[in-house]
Amino acid sequence: MNKRIGLYPGCVMPTEQYGYEISIRQVLPELGIELIDVGNTSCCGAPFKNINIFMQTYLSARNIAVFEMKGLDIFTPCPQCNLSLQETKQRIEGSAELNERILTMLEEEEGLKYRGDAKIYQTLDLLHDVVGTAALAEKVIEPLDLNIACHYGCQTVRYTGAERPDIAEHPMKMERIITAIGGRTGDYSEKLNCCGGPLIITHRESSFTKAGEKIKAVKDRGFDALSIVCPLGGRVLDSKQDKASEMVGEKLDLPVFYLTQLVGLSLGKSPGELGIDLNRSPAGRSLK
């Protein structure tokens, strides 16, 4: 399996969640996915749905057009970016009025041509469906000796209809990937709960409380670690886990990994090569 795909970095991953990006760049090429960097990307507009939905739609459309003009499908490691791009495709397809306004503006303002036929992937479908769990399992050198809880993230799986990579109310692809790389996993009733990440913009303390509640639930159920695929999730569940601990009044110390870091470990890469030393939760310690 060989595929060339454009890497759309978004905002949060390339400016602070470096461990996610490092592991993506280390792992995917080894699995036959060639990542292409293109210039002229910007924010997808997702956070600005709250401010101006037209602006969000334009920003997503412009980023789709940037990749389409290079003839590339798109990989969005961030689920928020992915939803914003997917729903923009649908809106432009569904409304003649919006189609005309956005396409004209793209052309006139930035010389961009939008077609809307690029495929847009997330980490989950790229690993599970494009690479495939059987092909992944064949490459495993160091089976993962951990019991991992999976956190999908809200916009990874919702809403149905916006080409999500898994079933909204019962996603299982991350568990199947964990199993393919030798890890153990299981269900827990808080699996679909929000991490509180987006709340950091307007309700900082509540954001950390939600993150703390989620981490505590995972810990109380005896998992060794948590696997994530969302940079906003990484920010509150990993980078700011100490703040989440304060809010729930308990030292949480739950190792949190990006799924791509776990896959990298199973391929025999060292924690250093995968940016695991940048995880602020005790991820590195859990491997010794």
Next chain:
Amino acid sequence: MSKPVKTDTKELERELRVLGLGSPDLCFQCSRCTSGCEAMKLLELQPHFVMASVRSGFIREMVNSDALWACVGCYKCRERCPQNVSPVEIMYLLKNKYVRSGRSIPGDYQTMLQNLMTCGFIQKNIEVLDNKGNLHERSELGLPEIEGVSDVSKFMELISRLAIEKICGERV
């Protein structure tokens, strides 16, 4: 006493049509949106109440409601609505109206907008600590430089223009 405003309802319905979304008129108050709402327990957001108010024409009251800003955007309300109404997106549109009224925007959005205009992203590269307490910049981590928007000053003008556009044009 508040009175329902019919023209506000018409405008919202037009915006929803452009986005391909159903009218809140279809809501029969089953409250599945609220029972699954991620901002309900902690921040008392009740999407079914917002839908009932909007349906009755009390749109200005909802535009002024702080509670809407507690929405995390989890999309459970849209996912679970048996009537294909999307409370999350109706709330986005209500917040858009609040922003258009020119009042101050809550939280960090102003800073994020500023960054969007000056660098094309919501934030600039941040130095991070590793688990031994050492600081790292992106450039030291072996990651390539991200080439953002080609023409930053033109992009800045574009964002200022976009900020005053509405999801549907002025035509009635």
